[in-house]
Each structure stands twice: as structure tokens, then as C-alpha cells.
Amino acid sequence: MENIIREGNPTLRARAKAVTFPMNAENKELAGKMMEFLENSQDPEIAEKYKLRAGVGLAAPQVDVSLRMTAVLVPDENGAPLFKHVLVNPTILSESVRMAALSEGEGCLSVDREVPGYVPRHDRITLRWYDLDGNKHVEKLRDYVAIVCQHEIDHLNGILFYDHINKKNPFETDPSTILIG
Ligand SMILES: CNC(=O)c1cccc(C)c1Nc1nc(N2CCN(c3ccccc3Cl)CC2)nc(N2CSC[C@H]2C(=O)NC)n1
Ligand code: NI
Numbered sequence: 001m002e003n004i005i006r007e008g009n010p011t012l013r014a015r016a017k018a019v020t021f022p023m024n025a026e027n028k029e030l031a032g033k034m035m036e037f038l039e040n041s042q043d044p045e046i047a048e049k050y051k052l053r054a055g056v057g058l059a060a061p062q063v064d065v066s067l068r069m070t071a072v073l074v075p076d077e078n079g080a081p082l083f084k085h086v087l088v089n090p091t092i093l094s095e096s097v098r099m100a101a102l103s104e105g106e107g108c109l110s111v112d113r114e115v116p117g118y119v120p121r122h123d124r125i126t127l128r129w130y131d132l133d134g135n136k137h138v139e140k141l142r143d144y145v146a147i148v149c150q151h152e153i154d155h156l157n158g159i160l161f162y163d164h165i166n167k168k169n170p171f172e173t174d175p176s177t178i179l180i181g
Pocket of ligand 2: 107108109110151155
């Protein structure tokens with residue numbers, strides 16, 4: 001897995017370019033490696049052996065490739081994949097008025113420090129994306145999966161999670177925001 005870039009690398013703040021179809025072998029291979037990284041990062045033995053930090057999402061800009069592609073692997077409580085997709089050219093078609101935030105805040109593989117605070121996001125989204133074969137998918141997502149996808153899509157637009165944290169009061173939330181987890 002190519003090295004994950006950290007804050008300060010301009011690629012993290014750039015708007016990534018759309019992926020063209022049919023996808024070339026190089027981009028398909030990268031997608032596979034990004035998903036494999038997430039799988040490895042979630043395996044206690046492998047993560048320990050290679051000192052990997054666990055993640056449920058990894059966007060191409062985080063491995064210094066400015067393309068609109070992100071791997072997402074959210075396990076259920078038994079460790080089976082609840083949501084496992086490489087999202088190519090993802091678009092949020094609609095979003096709930098209701099907001100949600102992870103009660104423990106968010107972490108990012110490209111941010112080697114804790115940035116405390118609630119990250120307000122939409123509780124539900126309708127997401128459109130393309131898979132590696134160019135097939136279109138449209139799904140309604142909610143709660144944790146919706147939050148993770150919004151975090152990863154932010155990476156494609158050069159946005160980092162702490163950009164959303166209220167500077168004055170990081171743990172301030174308006175009444176419409178539900179806390180998750
Ligand atoms: C500062 N407090 C915190 O970070 C924080 C603190 C506590 C709880 C949460 C819930 C927090 N928040 C948070 N925890 C995660 N993980 C929980 C552990 N898990 C995991 C770990 C081990 C094996 C398998 C797995 Cl699955 C991996 C994922 N992931 C994200 N994010 C934000 S959206 C993208 C996603 C991401 O992949 N980040 C690297 N946030
Ligand atoms: Ni991130």
C-alpha cells in the first residue's frame with residue numbers, strides 16, 4: 001500500500017479529478033490496494049505486524065492520487081462487511097435536514113493528531129456512485145455509514161474533518177444534531 005500522505009501535502013487540499021471510464025488497469029489496481037489496506041488495518045494481527053492504524057475509509061488523495069475514488073469498508077458488530085464498496089465519482093444526490101455527529105469525534109488516517117469536537121454531518125444521504133466496471137449505484141445511507149461516506153467524499157474536495165468543527169465551541173451542537181456511537 002503506497003504511503004498515506006499527511007496534513008501539509010497539497011494533494012489533501014486539492015479537488016480531485018473525475019475518474020474516466022472504462023477504468024484503466026492502474027486505477028483498478030489502486031482501488032484494490034486501497035480496499036486491501038482497509039481490510040488489513042482492521043485485522044488485529046496484520047495491523048499489529050505492520051503497525052497499521054485502523055480505518056473504515058481511504059480516499060485516493062490520501063495516497064497522493066488526486067482522483068475521485070474512495071474505498072469504504074464498514075464492518076458490522078461481528079466483523080462482517082456491512083458496507084464494502086469502492087466509490088468512483090460519488091455524488092450526494094440528497095441529504096437530510098437532520099444532522100448527526102460521532103459522539104467520540106472523528107479520526108483521519110492523514111491527521112496524526114487528535115482534533116477534539118463534534119463533526120456535524122447529514123444523518124441520511126442518498127448517494128450515487130459508479131463501481132470499477134462503470135455500473136451506477138444509488139443507495140440511501142444513514143448514521144455511521146453515511147458519516148463515513150461524507151468524510152471520504154470530503155477528501156475528494158480537499159476538505160478535512162476538522163474544517164467542520166465549531167471553532168468557538170467544538171462540542172456545541174444545535175438541537176437537530178443527533179450523536180452517534
Ligand atoms: C477522535 N476520536 C476518534 O477518532 C474516535 C474515538 C472512539 C470511537 C470513534 C468511533 C472515533 N471516531 C472514529 N473512529 C473510527 N474508527 C473506529 C475504530 N475502527 C476500528 C478499529 C479497530 C479495528 C477495526 C475497526 Cl473498524 C476504525 C474506524 N473512524 C473514524 N473515522 C471518521 S469517518 C472515517 C473514519 C476513519 O476511518 N478514520 C480513520 N472516526
Ligand atoms: Ni480521512
